[in-house]
Amino acid sequence: MAERDERVDDGAGGGADAGGGGMAPSGQQQRSGEPEGDVYEWFRRGARLLAQGNPAAAEQLLARAAEAEPGSRSIREALARAQFDAGSYAAALENFRTVALADPSDDYAQFGWGVAAARLGDFEASAEHLALAVAMRPENDHYRVALRQTRATLAARTGAFGPLLPGAPGYLEPPAGADGPGPGTTAGPEPTGDRDRHDG
Incomplete structure (x- = not known):
């Protein structure tokens, strides 16, 4: 996914990029299972992991940050990028x-x-x-x-470009026993004049 221009436009008063309000001080004891640091640190570490090509690890940190600051558009956008790059x-x-x-x-x-x-x-x-x-x-x-x-x-x-031909991406083979050949396929030898006479 294309990189976004770095900018500070959080709009969530005191969100991750605003650098204040609602975030735990750095030295505060963490709840069990929480990463070290405050929400801003989680955001920065997550963004760094994403830039280094580790979207799954970035997603974990950024999901924690988004949970702590649900109104932060910058955190949510970084989380979305990590999720996209991780295939989610x-x-x-x-x-x-x-x-x-x-x-x-x-x-x-x-x-x-x-x-x-x-x-x-x-x-x-x-x-x-x-x-x-x-x-x-x-x-x-x-x-x-x-x-x-x-x-x-x-x-x-x-169908704006006409029917897909065999071998083209997205081409599906006709099911076995279908009435007649699919586009660009053959159903065996052409009937001969003798066969046409016997059938008629």
């Missing part, structure tokens, strides 16, 4: 959706919602949210490429 597309979609609904002008949340929907096979929703992201930031290549791919998939599904 449904969870990523829910978190991107939450961020996008809280701030519909958040182009990256719209992009994340779109690519997660595509991974789940919902190309109609994917096209809608990717188009919003492209409208907000038309210069972003990642957004434009993702939208082009989703629209191509939708077009292919409606």
Whole structure:
């Protein structure tokens, strides 16, 4: 998934990026099973793990941070990125959706919602949210490429490019015993003139 530009736009008064309010002091004793540090430290460590290519470990820390600061859009977005990179597309979609609904002008949340929907096979929703992201930031290549791919998939599904030929991605062999050959297949030798005469 494309990296988001780093920015501080939490909007959750005292969230992770705001660096205050509602967070436990660093030296405070942790509840059993909690990672060391406060919510801001969990967020920073989770973001670092994600940047280092460890999305599963990042997801664990960021999920703790999101549980502690549920209104923080920055934490929830980082969690969604970790979930997406770890292959948890449904969870990523829910978190991107939450961020996008809280701030519909958040182009990256719209992009994340779109690519997660595509991974789940919902190309109609994917096209809608990717188009919003492209409208907000038309210069972003990642957004434009993702939208082009989703629209191509939708077009292919409606047959806009003609029937799929054997060997093409998505081509399904006709079931055994189907009436007649599928597109681009043969059902054996062509009938001869003698056979046509015997049948008629």
